[in-house]
Amino acid sequence: MPFVSLVRRCHPLACFVAATLAFTLPGGEISAAKSKKSTTATTPKPAEIDSPAAAASALSKPPAESSPMADLKKSNAALKKLFAKSAPTWSPEHDAKRAEMHKIVRSFLDFEELAHRALARHWDSLNDKQRTEFVGVLRELIERNYIKQVHGQPNYELRFTKEAIMGSEATVSATLETSNEGKKVTVEMEYKLLYKDRWLVYDVITDEQGMLENYRAEFNKIITKESFDALLKRMKKRLEKTE
Numbered sequence: 443m444p445f446v447s448l449v450r451r452c453h454p455l456a457c458f459v460a461a462t463l464a465f466t467l468p469g470g471e472i473s474a475a476k477s478k479k480s481t482t483a484t485t486p487k488p489a490e491i492d493s494p495a496a497a498a499s500a501l502s503k504p505p506a507e508s509s510p511m512a513d514l515k516k517s518n519a520a521l522k523k524l525f526a527k528s529a530p531t532w533s534p535e536h537d538a539k540r541a542e543m544h545k546i547v548r549s550f551l552d553f554e555e556l557a558h559r560a561l562a563r564h565w566d567s568l569n570d571k572q573r574t575e576f577v578g579v580l581r582e583l584i585e586r587n588y589i590k591q592v593h594g595q596p597n598y599e600l601r602f603t604k605e606a607i608m609g610s611e612a613t614v615s616a617t618l619e620t621s622n623e624g625k626k627v628t629v630e631m632e633y634k635l636l637y638k639d640r641w642l643v644y645d646v647i648t649d650e651q652g653m654l655e656n657y658r659a660e661f662n663k664i665i666t667k668e669s670f671d672a673l674l675k676r677m678k679k680r681l682e683k684t685e
Contacts (some may be wrong), residue, residue: 552642
């Protein structure tokens, strides 16, 4: 079953890092690994990106009082408040709402880190221009698909339950309660974050199903069978369809 269909119904923050990240590429799509139930928070492990290069950008030491869970709660509250507002699609208010969506999304997701880790070893073979273009296209795809997905989402309750911090890395556990076709749905989630002047999400695990893992497998398959240019071409075609 396509990854997209598995997570069509979810809360806004989860949709962003799950359903909306799993955009379908022309000629192929990101598939889900078999879902496994998980109810226990894990201690963060040192970041692994399958590449000899360092992380996309240097980590910094978080202040003692910083809390990745508090930051995610704040982002989620801002999104819920924004989604509660309605405005005609032709109105300036609608455009302002979309702009605010982009702003919130970019405040908690690390697109460059996501792109770097998703490409893994292939990232090292790209020049600066290619890296910049890839990050930009990936960001636009995610944000546009996100805005499309969040409209008409059902009511939900997201409870952040636990955070675990190890240096500049962290995991935050959460439980999502929502409904799908009249049935109650409960999903265990785990956000993976890095501290770079603020806590930023680079991966989300949903019932042990990793968003980043799905990206990495699909991108690697396309690059290995074809080329990086072929992957970028598919992404741009998908971007044209979301306009």
